[in-house]
Amino acid sequence: xxxxxxxxxxxxxxxxxxxxxxxxxxxxxxxxxxxxxxxxxxxxxxxxxxxxxxxxxxxxxxxxxxxxxxxxxxxxxxxxxxxxxxxxxxxxxxxxxxxxxxxxxxxxxxxxxxxxxxxxxxxxxxxxxxxxxxxxxxxxxxxxxxxxxxxxxxxxxxxxxxxxxxxxxxxxx
Amino acid sequence: xxxxxxxxxxxxxxxxxxxxxxxxxxxxxxxxxxxxxxxxxxxxxxxxxxxxxxxxxxxxxxxxxxxxxxxxxxxxxxxxxxxxxxxxxxxxxxxxxxxxxxxxxxxxxxxxxxxxxxxxxxxxxxxxxxxxxxxxxxxxxxxxxxxxxxxxxxxxxxxxxxxxxxxxxxxxxxxxxxxxxxxxxxxxxxxxxxxxxxxxxxxxxxxxxxxxxxxxxxxxxxxxxxxxxxxxxxxxxxxxxxxxxxxxxxxxxxxxxxxxxxxxxxxxxxxxxxxxxxxxxxxxxxxxxxxxxxxxxxxxxxxxxxxxxxxxxxxxxxxxxxxxxxxxxxxxxxxxxxxxxxxxxxxxxxxxxxxxxxxxxxxxxxxxxxxxxxxxxxxxxxxxxxxxxxxxxxxxxxxxxxxxxxxxxxxxxxxxxxxxxxxxxxxxxxxxxxxxxxxxxxxxxxxxxxxxxxxxxxxxxxxxxxxxxxxxxxxxxxxxxxxxxxxxxxx
Numbered sequence: 001x002x003x004x005x006x007x008x009x010x011x012x013x014x015x016x017x018x019x020x021x022x023x024x025x026x027x028x029x030x031x032x033x034x035x036x037x038x039x040x041x042x043x044x045x046x047x048x049x050x051x052x053x054x055x056x057x058x059x060x061x062x063x064x065x066x067x068x069x070x071x072x073x074x075x076x077x078x079x080x081x082x083x084x085x086x087x088x089x090x091x092x093x094x095x096x097x098x099x100x101x102x103x104x105x106x107x108x109x110x111x112x113x114x115x116x117x118x119x120x121x122x123x124x125x126x127x128x129x130x131x132x133x134x135x136x137x138x139x140x141x142x143x144x145x146x147x148x149x150x151x152x153x154x155x156x157x158x159x160x161x162x163x164x165x166x167x168x169x170x171x172x173x
Numbered sequence: 174x175x176x177x178x179x180x181x182x183x184x185x186x187x188x189x190x191x192x193x194x195x196x197x198x199x200x201x202x203x204x205x206x207x208x209x210x211x212x213x214x215x216x217x218x219x220x221x222x223x224x225x226x227x228x229x230x231x232x233x234x235x236x237x238x239x240x241x242x243x244x245x246x247x248x249x250x251x252x253x254x255x256x257x258x259x260x261x262x263x264x265x266x267x268x269x270x271x272x273x274x275x276x277x278x279x280x281x282x283x284x285x286x287x288x289x290x291x292x293x294x295x296x297x298x299x300x301x302x303x304x305x306x307x308x309x310x311x312x313x314x315x316x317x318x319x320x321x322x323x324x325x326x327x328x329x330x331x332x333x334x335x336x337x338x339x340x341x342x343x344x345x346x347x348x349x350x351x352x353x354x355x356x357x358x359x360x361x362x363x364x365x366x367x368x369x370x371x372x373x374x375x376x377x378x379x380x381x382x383x384x385x386x387x388x389x390x391x392x393x394x395x396x397x398x399x400x401x402x403x404x405x406x407x408x409x410x411x412x413x414x415x416x417x418x419x420x421x422x423x424x425x426x427x428x429x430x431x432x433x434x435x436x437x438x439x440x441x442x443x444x445x446x447x448x449x450x451x452x453x454x455x456x457x458x459x460x461x462x463x464x465x466x467x468x469x470x471x472x473x474x475x476x477x478x479x480x481x482x483x484x485x486x487x488x489x490x491x492x493x494x495x496x497x498x499x500x501x502x503x504x505x506x507x508x509x510x511x512x513x514x515x516x517x518x519x520x521x522x523x524x525x526x527x528x529x530x531x532x533x534x535x536x537x538x539x540x541x542x543x544x545x546x547x548x549x550x551x552x553x554x555x556x557x558x559x560x561x562x563x564x565x566x567x568x569x570x571x572x573x574x575x576x577x578x579x580x581x582x583x584x585x586x587x588x589x590x591x592x593x594x595x596x597x598x599x600x601x602x603x604x605x606x607x608x609x610x611x612x613x614x615x616x617x618x619x620x621x622x623x624x625x626x627x628x629x630x631x632x633x634x635x636x637x638x639x640x641x642x643x644x645x646x647x648x649x650x651x652x653x654x655x656x657x658x659x660x661x662x663x664x
Binding site for chain 1: 180187194237238239273276279280283286287290296298299302303305306309310312313316319328348351352354371373374376377379380
């Protein structure tokens with residue numbers, strides 16, 4: 001009698017976190033109330049942070065929680081709560097194309113799994129050494145090699161801020 | 174020359190954008206300030222153009238994940254020339270219609286900056302972030318007349334399509350990173366030429382490329398990602414439409430060229446058929462839709478989709494050492510350069526008619542020859558150049574792109590493109606017929622054009638004729654630019 005493979009502890013934790021992320025992500029799309037969608041979105045962000053922890057990217061996980069859960073999701077919930085009539089009832093109605101969209105998304109998933117499932121992805125190139133200053137190196141890279149990217153990102157945030165105010169403000173000067 | 178000096182065009186635009194922004198914050202602005210902001214923006218664009226012109230003669234080198242080579246410099250020149258012309262012609266149009274002039278000109282310079290970085294970016298992170306900067310700023314410019322329903326719709330559609338496209342693109346790029354372990358295009362290229370590369374990994378790059386292509390194709394308005402284009406082009410303020418259909422397209426093709434020709438050169442067996450298919454689809458869909466339009470702005474929008482299909486042919490037929498000197502890539506550059514002046518001219522003619530009659534329907538062009546003979550004459554030239562009639566810039570662009578495809582023996586592709594060019598000539602000639610043979614009674618009064626538009630139209634006319642009749646200088650530029658890319662590539 002063949003022995004059943006016993007999953008390791010890491011595998012069990014991964015499956016739990018992944019299932020949590022996928023289910024709450026699906027919930028964001030199918031929830032009929034906009035506020036529920038927003039809360040489920042925050043849950044998805046938490047799940048993704050969990051995956052980062054499992055990949056030994058703790059800094060990324062903390063940043064994910066600080067920015068996405070702490071700022072983005074909170075902002076979205078506030079925006080929904082401050083919008084009249086968006087809190088209760090079916091505020092997130094399905095449109096007529098949802099059936100086709102679901103079918104297409106499912107086929108896309110199947111196709112991608114079929115295509116990419118058996119690929120022997122190369123292993124990570126460098127192993128992380130003990131007490132290596134990862135965050136320090138990240139910071140250093142950001143202001144040297146990735147300097148232009150960082151500056152462009154800053155510019156992008158400024159433009160987005162100015163543009164959002166411009167499009168949303170309701171009085172004329 | 175130190176590394177920061179190599180970013181001169183970008184730094185000039187950054188300073189310009191922040192200057193306009195700070196001036197707008199620091200002073201009480203009134204409706205008159207727009208003209209001076211426009212002037213400042215135009216000046217900074219011209220200086221940036223000169224800096225890019227200077228970069229044409231530099232040795233190819235790299236700085237901050239950007240390639241500083243003749244290819245990037247040529248695209249920058251194209252983009253800056255287009256943006257400066259749009260500022261010259263459309264500045265008054267925008268300033269008269271909006272209170273937020275400081276913001277408009279800031280965004281205008283930032284869009285130019287984003288396209289300039291895109292021309293040289295050789296790292297997937299920088300490419301992605303800069304495409305986002307370009308897109309997000311463009312969404313806001315498209316929706317700039319937020320009180321007008323059409324403009325708000327234009328911005329909204331652009332935003333919805335664009336955010337999905339860039340998410341899909343990021344997914345595709347992540348597969349490339351997963352396989353290669355590097356974001357640098359040269360390292361990506363090096364990875365795929367190594368002999369012990371497994372066949373599975375090579376195959377895995379097909380879906381990755383397709384996904385990444387979604388983002389690029391969206392920016393270049395290629396089928397099947399062009400549905401936003403007609404609505405956005407029609408609803409946006411006309412100056413915004415003008416740069417979206419010319420300069421923005423040039424930047425998108427520059428990124429695609431670098432991504433495919435430099436990054437994935439070893440996988441050309443995989444991506445050439447994909448791009449060929451997209452090219453055929455794009456030109457056919459664009460032309461068939463343009464055929465049925467009665468709104469000239471919408472017609473030009475669909476025709477701009479079709480032109481993206483022709484330009485893509487050059488990328489399909491790219492070849493490292495072509496005997497005839499048509500290596501595909503120089504066709505792309507030449508086409509983009511000629512198309513820029515022609516299409517800016519066409520849209521400015523449209524803007525002129527819109528300014529004076531308030532309409533962009535075909536009827537507004539009825540008997541234009543009696544009301545504004547010079548405008549009608551120049552618009553005719555632009556339409557002929559779009560159709561690819563010899564002695565215009567558009568012909569030379571088509572000639573080089575088609576020639577590269579013939580040389581590759583892609584006869585079926587050339588045949589389809591020729592049929593398409595025939596269809597396109599039909600609807601361009603329809604506009605010309607309306608302008609010349611409309612009845613004189615309902616022609617209305619003469620049109621008086623503002624000076625900025627007259628100057629722009631004149632520059633575009635001269636440039637279109639210059640490229641068409643005496644091209645050696647331009648050919649020299651595009652050959653240098655394409656050779657610098659292709660000599661480094663292993664085909």
